[in-house]
Amino acid sequence: MSLTRDAHSQASRARNSRALEKLARAGFIGYGIVHLLFAWLALQIAFGQSSADGDQSGAMRTLAEQPLGRFLVIAIGVGLLAMAIWQAFEAAIGHTGDRGNERTVERIASAARTVVYLYFAWTAYKVFSNANSDSAESQQNLTEELMKSTGGRWLVGLAGLVLAAVGVGLVIYGVIKRFEKHLRTGQMSAKTRKLTQRLGMAGYSAKGVAYGISGLLVLVAAVQYDPEKSRGLDAALHTLREQSYGMILLSLVALGIAAFGVFCFVQAKYRKV
Numbered sequence: 001m002s003l004t005r006d007a008h009s010q011a012s013r014a015r016n017s018r019a020l021e022k023l024a025r026a027g028f029i030g031y032g033i034v035h036l037l038f039a040w041l042a043l044q045i046a047f048g049q050s051s052a053d054g055d056q057s058g059a060m061r062t063l064a065e066q067p068l069g070r071f072l073v074i075a076i077g078v079g080l081l082a083m084a085i086w087q088a089f090e091a092a093i094g095h096t097g098d099r100g101n102e103r104t105v106e107r108i109a110s111a112a113r114t115v116v117y118l119y120f121a122w123t124a125y126k127v128f129s130n131a132n133s134d135s136a137e138s139q140q141n142l143t144e145e146l147m148k149s150t151g152g153r154w155l156v157g158l159a160g161l162v163l164a165a166v167g168v169g170l171v172i173y174g175v176i177k178r179f180e181k182h183l184r185t186g187q188m189s190a191k192t193r194k195l196t197q198r199l200g201m202a203g204y205s206a207k208g209v210a211y212g213i214s215g216l217l218v219l220v221a222a223v224q225y226d227p228e229k230s231r232g233l234d235a236a237l238h239t240l241r242e243q244s245y246g247m248i249l250l251s252l253v254a255l256g257i258a259a260f261g262v263f264c265f266v267q268a269k270y271r272k273v
Helices: 001-016 018-046 056-064 069-095 098-126 135-146 151-176 179-181 190-224 232-241 246-270
Strands: none
Touching: 018 056, 018 069, 018 098, 018 232, 018 246, 056 069, 056 098, 069 098, 151 179, 151 190, 179 190, 190 232, 190 246, 232 246
């Protein structure tokens, strides 16, 4: 029991590190930049002008091609890694203000965020090192490999359902303004809080739509044995573009993703870290 208490105490001190907090807040700025670039790529797809993948890895590769871009990419990667460490602590010992099932749900959400931030930090490293960072192609190759067996096709279909459910969850999360729970709203002016609400609602809803469509496409890929449909967000954006009024719909999604990018800047200052 003493060892457990000591480990918990050390983890609590690490979680409350000022250096980790500053890096995590910087990570939100980097995450916002990535989403603004992601939104720009989505807008280009809407107007049929993009040659890059419409996802976060495509956004990082676009950034890396600019002057000092590779330096910015690795800086973003460090910030995302700090965010992953912070969320890992939250998953292990955090959310002490919640009780019962509420705390369990929040800790599971933190564990999921840990995986997401680690994935994007790894993507940033691959972009910096000039390794293959094409997540759309990687997902397609993985899906193709899995679908060589019946069990693999079921696994791909299940992954599609989970991703679609995540998309629905993000939309609900945004609409009910659940994100406010994690913000220091008491430090905001009335005008800032109203703007933050609008940015969060638009941002999470847009991401939810993109992830939801992506999940459905992965499910279709499993049913029809067509790995090309499983290219993640890139395929989702192109599929949306091909629909009636697709250019308008995708433009709205792009604006929503841009709103999420700005929302990340707000989190850099007001997020409870």
